[in-house]
Amino acid sequence: EIVLTQSPALMAASPGEKVTITCSVSSSISSSNLHWYQQKSETSPKPWIYGTSNLASGVPVRFSGSGSGTSYSLTISSMEAEDAATYYCQQWSSYPFTFGSGTKLEIK
Amino acid sequence: QVQLQQPGAELVRPGASVKLSCKASGYTFTSYWMNWVKQRPEQGLEWIGRIDPYDSETHYNQKFKDKAILTVDKSSSTAYMQLSSLTSEDSAVYYCARENIITTVVDHWGQGTLVTVSA
Numbered sequence: 001e002i003v004l005t006q007s008p009a010l011m012a013a014s015p016g017e018k019v020t021i022t023c024s025v026s027s028s029i030s031s032s033n034l035h036w037y038q039q040k041s042e043t044s045p046k047p048w049i050y051g052t053s054n055l056a057s058g059v060p061v062r063f064s065g066s067g068s069g070t071s072y073s074l075t076i077s078s079m080e081a082e083d084a085a086t087y088y089c090q091q092w093s094s095y096p097f098t099f100g101s102g103t104k105l106e107i108k
Numbered sequence: 109q110v111q112l113q114q115p116g117a118e119l120v121r122p123g124a125s126v127k128l129s130c131k132a133s134g135y136t137f138t139s140y141w142m143n144w145v146k147q148r149p150e151q152g153l154e155w156i157g158r159i160d161p162y163d164s165e166t167h168y169n170q171k172f173k174d175k176a177i178l179t180v181d182k183s184s185s186t187a188y189m190q191l192s193s194l195t196s197e198d199s200a201v202y203y204c205a206r207e208n209i210i211t212t213v214v215d216h217w218g219q220g221t222l223v224t225v226s227a
Binding site (some may be wrong): 023033035037043045046047050051054056080088090092095096098099100101102 | 125143152153154155158168169170171203207208209212213214215217218219220
């Protein structure tokens with residue numbers, strides 16, 4: 001089973017601050033099969049970034065994704081209040097498909 | 109627009125089974141894999157398995173192999189997941205979620221069904 005380790009588990013950022021969340025993958029995967037989801041309280045997850053670096057529909061351009069092999073990241077260039085949420089990385093490369101444990105991002 | 113409709117909640121007794129439904133609309137049901145994901149309170153996401161509605165091919169997370177059975181009814185565009193021998197560990201929100209056939213990202217999620225296992 002491929003294990004995804006996200007860091008940090010919890011963080012707080014001020015408005016305008018740059019934010020980076022990392023996702024470390026236990027075995028190398030194709031970057032086309034690494035995705036990110038955003039989840040806010042009491043709601044379903046939303047697709048956020050797919051194939052490492054492609055923004056899903058409606059995602060603000062202040063978000064970006066990068067990485068390859070076993071190391072991936074999600075970056076917010078300038079934190080806004082609406083970005084407060086939990087972010088999950090996910091691999092769709094080999095069974096069982098797995099998610100990272102999540103990064104809870106709060107606004108200061 | 110794509111919609112995946114799930115019941116809001118189910119209350120079931122320990123040891124019993126429950127069959128969760130996910131009615132799809134707004135797209136060709138048989139053209140997209142359907143996935144099921146578990147989320148326990150204040151916990152992360154766990155992939156249970158997926159089914160191809162076209163031919164009912166399934167893939168399971170081994171962890172749920174004896175717990176979940178995925179099926180579909182093409183005539184009503186509805187996917188089902190039956191959970192058996194329920195315990196408190198099965199109390200969770202269960203999402204059905206459509207997989208994009210090109211990008212593999214899960215691009216539409218149901219609202220989730222909260223399953224509570226309690227006597």
